[in-house]
Amino acid sequence: MCGRSVRPTSFGIGSEADPGIRLEGPVSGRPQPLDVDFVRGRFPALTGPFVFFDNGGGSQILQPVVDRLNDFLVRHNVQLGASYPLSVEAGRLLSDAQRAVATLINASDPDEVVMGPSTTALLRMIASSIGRTLQAGDEIVITTGDHEANIGPWLELEAMGARVRWWRPNPETGVLDPTDLEPLLNERTGLVAMTHTSNVLGSIHPVADVADMVHGVGALLCVDGVAFAPHRAVDVQTLGADLYAFSFYKTFGPHHAVLWGRRELLQELPGHGFVFVSEDDVPYKFQPGNVNYELSVSLLGILDYFGELDADQEGARPMGAAVPRSAVVSAYERIAVHEEKLVRPLLEMLSAREGVRIIGHDTADRDARVSIVSFVSSRRSSREIVTAVDAHGIGIRHGSFYSSRLLDELGIDAGDGVVRVSMVHYNTSAEVDRLITVLDPLI
Ligand SMILES: Cc1ncc(COP(=O)(O)O)c(C=O)c1O
Structure with missing residues (x-):
């Protein structure tokens, strides 16, 4: 595998092939700790001493993604659809990318993968399609979470x-409780929109259960997976929602996003394509003006990487080799175990402090939460805490993170907001210890 050599990590913690990170059960038949040293070597930005805990804002980019992007722009930057070989090859790369995203999210049909610039843009686009199908009296359920x-x-x-x-x-x-949804549903409900994981709380919602309830009244379920996808394997088939969106700039890729939709639904909904794009022409009718080729193709690098994570204890899977869905699942299982290990000491420290309120669950259980931890302190404003932490070379953040309705519900001033520490699997226990040492006298 190209680029497999491991570069030094930030704090001389290069050997955090941490013997403490053990899977509690077998993954793909063989328990393996996540090799964080190898992981960090695949993110070219993770070289200096800066501790990056603002991953909920946007993660660092993978070297394989940069490589794929570079290769497309330098060697394949032509318009698709022509008969000359280079155009055919570029078209094949785009189809490969669409299949790679389908593998990442376990879509059964690559045509169900709609790509676009951001989750916001994609949800706006699909909402406007659904709006055109509304009938008098139709109801939509949305959440303040x-x-x-x-x-x-x-x-x-x-x-x-x-x-x-x-x-x-x-x-x-x-946290959203499905029992509170029940009385809101009736035969007029057309759609429910919810988040899989809150970008403030990190808690994981039971989407499959909600999908059953929503389908029970014949409505559609649209799920925001932006804060889930960097942490756990998205499986659109198991989740059972009708629409699912997330952004790749928070999932180790570029500013690009995916909206998955059930094929029959996408075919039924009015599109946004040119008049000569047929209504059966999914995903094109939802990609007006076409997608950004190079960003789409760069997504192949995310799947390359999950293939590496699956195989990194046993030798490389060659770059560009087909990566099966099982590799994605296996990689994310190892990621979840590592994340739980990062979260636990931080939650323990915060729970022990008087005047500190953890926002959301205080459990580190990886089935209940991802590695996003938010809190407020009665001793200092969130802004003061974050500014003080900045001075130690640790990047965290405060605010409402465009979830100010949630903060209102929780009685938190959305102006100052919460302090959010958003970690991903390339973060290390040593980094968490460093943050705890810095936070200790502050909160
Ligand atoms: C949970 C969640 N949903 C949606 C979005 C919007 O994503 P995008 O910036 O791709 O529009 C964000 C971005 O911060 C987010 O955190």
Whole structure:
């Protein structure tokens, strides 16, 4: 495998092939710790002493993604659809990328993969299609627990005649409880929009259960997976939602996003393509003006990487080799175990502090949460805490993160917001220890 040599990591913690990171059960038949040293070597930005804990804002990019991007721009930068070999090859790369995204999310049909510039843009686009199918009296359920990207587009459908009903989260934990959704559903419900994982709380919602409830009344479920996808394997078939979107710049890739939709639904909905694009022509009718070729093709690098993570204890899978879905699942299982190990000491420290409120669950359980931890302190404003931490070369962040309705529900001033520490699998226990040492006298 190209580029497999491991570069030094930030703090001389290069040997965090941490013997403490052990899987509690077999992964693909063989328990393996995540080799964090190898992982960090695949992210070219992770070289200096800066501790990057603002991954919820956007993660660092993978070297294989940069390589794929570079290769496309330098060697394949032609318009698709011509008969000369280079155009044919470029077209093949784009199809490969679409299949790679399908593998990443376990879509059964690559044509169900719609790509676009951002989750916000894709949700807005699909909401406007759904709006064109609304009938008088149709109801839409949205949540105050979501990022605004999965609220605003649906709220705008009020102007097109929809009645909006709000599913409110638990006022203590901020978590969405399906039992609170039940009374909001009826035969007029057309769609429910929810988040898989809150970008503030890190808690994981039971999407499959909600999908059953929503389908029980014949409605559609649209899920924002932006804060879930960097941490756990998205499986659109198991989840059972009708629409699922997330952004690759938070999942180790570029500013590019995917909206998955069930094929029959995408075929039924009015598109945004040119008049000569047929209504059966998915995903093209939802990609007006076509997709960004180079960013789409660069996504192959994310799948390359998950193939490496699956195989890194046993020798490389050659770059460009077909990576099976099982590799994605295996890689994410190892990621989840590592994340839980990062989260636990931070939560323990925060829980022990008087005057500190952890926003969301205080469990480190990887089935219940991802490695996003938010809190407020009665001793200092969130802004003061973050500014003080900045001075130690550790990047965290405060604010409402476009989830100010959630903060309102929790009684938190959305102006100052929460302190958010958003970690991903390339972060290390040594980095968490360093943050704890810095936070200790501050909160
Ligand atoms: C949970 C969540 N949903 C949606 C978005 C919007 O994603 P994009 O920037 O791709 O529009 C974000 C971005 O921060 C997010 O955190």
